[in-house]
Amino acid sequence: MMEPIRVLHNIASLHFGGSQAFVMSIYNNIDRTKVQFDFVVTPEEKKDLYSQVEQLGGRVYVCPKYTGKNHFAYCKWWNDFFTEHPEYHVIHGHVRSTASIYLKIAKKHGLVTIAHSHSTSNGSGFSGFVKNTMQLPIRHIADYLFACSDKAGVWLYGEAATRQSNYKMIPNGVDLERFSFDGAKREKVREQLGIDEHTFVIGHIGRFTEPKNHKFLVELFAEYHKSNKDCSLLMVGDGELYNAIKNQCADAGIAEYVIMPGSRTDTENFYQAMDAFVFPSLWEGLPVSVVEAQANGLPCLISDVITKDVNLTDLISYLPLNNKKIWFRHFDDVDAKERKAISDANKSKLQPFDSKRVAMELQLFYLEQDKKGK
Template sequence: MNKPIRILHVLGALNRGGAETMIMNIYRNIDRSKIQFDFMIHTNEKCDYDDEIIKLGGKIYSVPRYVGKNHFKYKHAWDTFFSSHTEHKIVHGHMRSTAAIYLEIAKKHGLVTIAHSHSTASRGNKIEQLVKSVMQFRIRYRADYLFACSNEAGKWLFGKKAISKDNYKIIKNAIDVEKYVFNEVKRSEIRTVLDIEDKFVVGHVGSFTYPKNHKFLIEVFYQIQMQNKNAVLLLVGDGELRSQIENQINKLRIKDKVILTGVVPNVNDYMQAMDVFVFPSLWEGLPVTVIEAQATGLHCVISDTITDEVKITQLVKALLIDATPDSWANQILTYTKPVRENTKEYICNAGYDIKTTTKWLEDFYISEL
C-alpha cells in the first residue's frame, strides 16, 4: 500500500484563527489515505488544534520565532529540517512574514512551494510593517504557486500583475455548510444555557486583536443597548486585547449585557443563538466567519474595508468603517425581528462548500508530484 503524500503547512501557531480553521476544515475532509498534513509552527506552546492533528495522523514541528537578529539561526533551522525530513514533497506556507526565507530554502531542497495569502494588511508598528513589506515582496518570486482567499488578499501580498498569472489560484474559505444550516432546537438550547432566551442577541466571532476592532464594536453596542434594553452582546473568541476590552465594558457599565465565551469548539452552535452578526474589522482577507454567519441565515453588518467577495447572499450590509457608532447601531437595530433564511444553496453555488474545495486541493497536490 502506498504511503500518503505528506504536505508541510507553515503557520505561526495552531489556534482557532481564520487561516488555521480553514486548514483544519480541509484536513478533516481530505482523503488521508492519499494526503497527510504535517505542520511547522513558530511556538513551543500547546495550541488548540494540537491534539486533533495528532489524532488525525499529522505531525507538529517547530522552529524559532523570527526576530531579525536570529536570521541565520532561523535559516539554519529550516535547512536542517528539510535535510532530515525528506518525506515532505510540498510546503504550503500560510505565515507570510518569513515566507520568502523558508520557501527559498524549501525550493533548494526540491520541494514544490506554495504561498497563501489570507489577509490584506500587516500587524505591528510602522517600522515592523516596513520590514515585513520588504521581506514579503520577494514571496511572489520565491513561490511556485500563489494562493489567496480573495483577489484583494492576492493583490495585497503578490501584486496586481500576479493575479493574472497561471500560477495564481483562489482558494475560497470554505466551510462545512451542513453544520451551519439553521437549527431552531440548537438555537433554543444555546440561548437557554446562556440565559438569553428572550433577548435581542448581537453576535461577533473573532480573536481579540487590533484588526477585529472590538473597541469600536463595544461603542456600537453601547448605543444599541441605550435604545433597546433587551439587547445583549455575545462575543465568541479570545486574544491579547481581551483584558482591554473587558476594562472598556466595565467602564461603560454594561458588563451584565455582554457575554464573553472565550474560544469554543462549536462556533456554529453559538451562531444559531444570535439575531444579527456584526463584524467591523479594520482589514481582512476574506473572513470565513462572515461566510459562516450567512450560512446560518444571519443578517451581517460588516465594515466597508472587507472585500465585496464576501457578499454571497443578500444578508450582508456594509457600513463605512469611519461612520459613527450610533449610525451602526441604527442599522443593527433594524434586525430586531429577524427571519432566518435557508442559504445552503447560495453558499454551495458560490463555491464555499468544504467538500468541493478539499477535492480540488487534493487533486492539485497529487498533480504536482
C-alpha cells in the same frame, strides 16, 4: 497499501485563527489515506488544535521565531529540517513575513513551494514596514501564489501577479451543513447562555486582536443599548486583547449584557443564538466567520473595508466605520425581522465555498505537485 503523501504547512501557530480554520477545514475533509498534513509552528503553548492534529495523524515541528538577529540560525534550522526530512515534496506557506526565506530554502531542496495570502495588511509602525519589505520577493520565489480573496492576492503579490497562471484564489471552505440553522439548537443555546427568548443578540466570532476592531464593537453596542435595553452582545474568541475588551465593557457599564465565552471549537452553536452577525474589522483577507454566518442565515453587518469576495448572498450589508447611526438603523431593521434559516437560493450561491468541494480540489492539486517535487 501505499502510504499517503505528506504536505508540510508552515503556519506559525496552531491556536485558533483564520488561517488555522482554513487549513483544518481542508485537513478534516481530505482523504487522509492519500494526503496527510504536517505542521511547522513557532514555540507556543500546546492547546487548541494540537490534539485534533494528533488525532488526524499529523506531526508538529517547532522552528525558532524569526527575530532578524537570528537570521543565520533560522536559515540553518530550515536547511537542516529539509535535509533530515526528504519525505516532503510540497510546502504550503501561510507565514508571509519570512516566506521569502523558508520558501527559497525549500526550493533549493527540491520542494514545490506554495505561498498563501490570508490578509490585506501588516498593520502600521516599524513592524508593519519590516514585514512589508520582507514579503516583496515572495511573488518571484514561490511556485504557486494562493490567496483567500483577490483583494488579499493583489495586496501580497501585486495586481500583475494575480493574472499569472500560477495564481489561484482558494475559497475559505465552510461545512455548510454544520453551520446550518437549527431552531431547537437556538432555544437550547440561548437558554444555556441565559438569554431571553425575545432578547436581540448582536454577535461576533473572532480573535481578540487589533484588526477585528472589538473596541469599536463595544462602543457601538454600549451606545445602542442606551435606548434598546433588551439586547445582548455575544463575542466568542480569545486573544491578546480579551482582558482589555472585558475591562472596556465594565468601564462602559454594560458587562452584565455582554457574554464572552472565550475560545470555543463549537462555534456553530453560537451562531444559532445570534440575531445579527457584526464584523467591524479594520482589515481582512477573507473572514471565514462571515461565510459561516451566512450559512446560518444570519444578516451580516460588516465594515466596508472588507473584501467584496465575501459578499456571497443577500445577507451582507457593508457599513462605514465613521457613522454609528447607520449601524443602529440596520440593528433596528434586523430586530424587526423573524430569525430563520438560509434560503435555498442563498445556499446555492454558497456552494463554491463548501469545504468538501474545496478540499477535494486541493487534494488533487497536492497529489499532482507531489509528483513534481524532488
